[in-house]
Amino acid sequence: GAVVSQHPSWVICKSGTSVKIECRSLDFQATTMFWYRQFPKQSLMLMATSNEGSKATYEQGVEKDKFLINHASLTLSTLTVTSAHPEDSSFYICSARGDTNTEAFFGQGTRLTVV
Amino acid sequence: AQSVSQHNHHVILSEAASLELGCNYSYGGTVNLFWYVQYPGQHLQLLLKYFSGDPLVKGIKGFEAEFIKSKFSFNLRKPSVQWSDTAEYFCAVPNQGGKLIFGQGTELSVKP
Numbered sequence: 001g002a003v004v005s006q007h008p009s010w011v012i013c014k015s016g017t018s019v020k021i022e023c024r025s026l027d028f029q030a031t032t033m034f035w036y037r038q039f040p041k042q043s044l045m046l047m048a049t050s051n052e053g054s055k056a057t058y059e060q061g062v063e064k065d066k067f068l069i070n071h072a073s074l075t076l077s078t079l080t081v082t083s084a085h086p087e088d089s090s091f092y093i094c095s096a097r098g099d100t101n102t103e104a105f106f107g108q109g110t111r112l113t114v115v
Numbered sequence: 116a117q118s119v120s121q122h123n124h125h126v127i128l129s130e131a132a133s134l135e136l137g138c139n140y141s142y143g144g145t146v147n148l149f150w151y152v153q154y155p156g157q158h159l160q161l162l163l164k165y166f167s168g169d170p171l172v173k174g175i176k177g178f179e180a181e182f183i184k185s186k187f188s189f190n191l192r193k194p195s196v197q198w199s200d201t202a203e204y205f206c207a208v209p210n211q212g213g214k215l216i217f218g219q220g221t222e223l224s225v226k227p
Contacts, residue, residue, distance in 0.1 A: 006158075034215065043205065044159075044217045093159070095215070103149065104215055108158040 002028045004096045006107030013084055013114055021079045021110045023094030029074035030096035034104065035067070038091040050077050084114040117142040117210035121218035128196050129226050136191040136221050138180075138206030148189040149207040149215070150180055159205070165189065176200070198227045 003026040013019050023033055032051050036044040048064075050056040050071035058064045066088075068080040077096075081088055091111050095104040122137035140146065150162040163174025170182040180191045189206060206218040 032213070036217075041222075043220045046214055046216070049214055095159075103161055103164055105161075106151075106159040 002026075002096075002098075002105045004030075004094065004105045004107040006094055006110055008110060009108060010111040011113070013112070015085055015114055016083055018080055018082045019084055019112060021081075021092055021094070021112075023077045023079070023096065023107050025075045025096040025105070028096075028098050030077070030098065031074065032097045033071055033077040034095045034097075035069060035077075035079050036093045036095070038093060038109070040091075044093060047079075081112065084112070086114045088112065089114045117208055117216050119206055119208050119216050119218040121204075121206055121221050123221045124219065125222045125224070127224045127226065130198055131195045132225075134191070134193040134196045134200070134223070136204055136206075136223070138189045138191065138218055139187050140189065140206075140208045141187065142208070142210070147209055148180070148182060150174065150178070150189070150191050151205045151207060151217075153203045153205065153220075155202065162191070162204070196223070196225050198225045201225045 005024045007022045035047045037047050038044045046059050047062045048056045048058045048069050050069050052071050052074050056069035071077040091109050093109040094107045097104040118141045120139045148165040151159045152162050153159050162178050163172050165172045165182045173179045178193050182189050204221045207215050210216050
């Protein structure tokens with residue numbers, strides 16, 4: 001299957017700082033990218049959907065000013081956690097999809113720890 | 116809105132036992148269905164998918180799933196599990212906006 005690369009795999013940051021996570025589709029053009037958050041022993045919760053060249057659509061309860069998403073090209077989307085706090089510590093996963101009716105491919109996830 | 120429900124949170128089996136994990140979805144229209152697996156420390160991988168056609172879908176590693184429209188179900192099965200099947204399994208369905216909605220996940224532990 002297609003490859004989605006997420007970077008970094010893990011990051012530790014101080015409270016109040018911002019962290020950027022990159023999601024790249026390596027061998028296909030990702031029309032749509034999704035950002036998920038996964039708490040331990042829980043399912044993936046969709047945070048936002050981004051389409052190349054347009055503003056991201058955030059799910060209810062997700063602060064768009066805190067979780068900035070940019071999908072500037074068909075192979076790259078970024079999630080920036082601004083002014084991170086310990087409660088933002090989590091596992092963030094991106095997925096990318098080409099056409100609407102194709103499967104989504106997942107990145108390996110980013111473990112964010114805010115201290 | 117589309118929702119997905121997985122009945123079993125944690126399943127413990129011995130090697131060679133048969134497996135069936137339940138998945139039910141709510142939307143009754145045309146539906147695509149997915150099962151993903153997350154092995155410990157690894158990213159999500161697609162096990163199998165249903166878009167149309169034969170409701171019995173065969174995936175990787177001996178897994179299969181059956182789409183039963185009348186029951187809104189897409190249960191995952193494997194006749195004989197192995198220790199290496201220990202993982203978390205997620206059922207997923209796109210909602211009308213195309214966003215992939217996941218079930219709660221089922222943790223499978225296979226005892227050697």
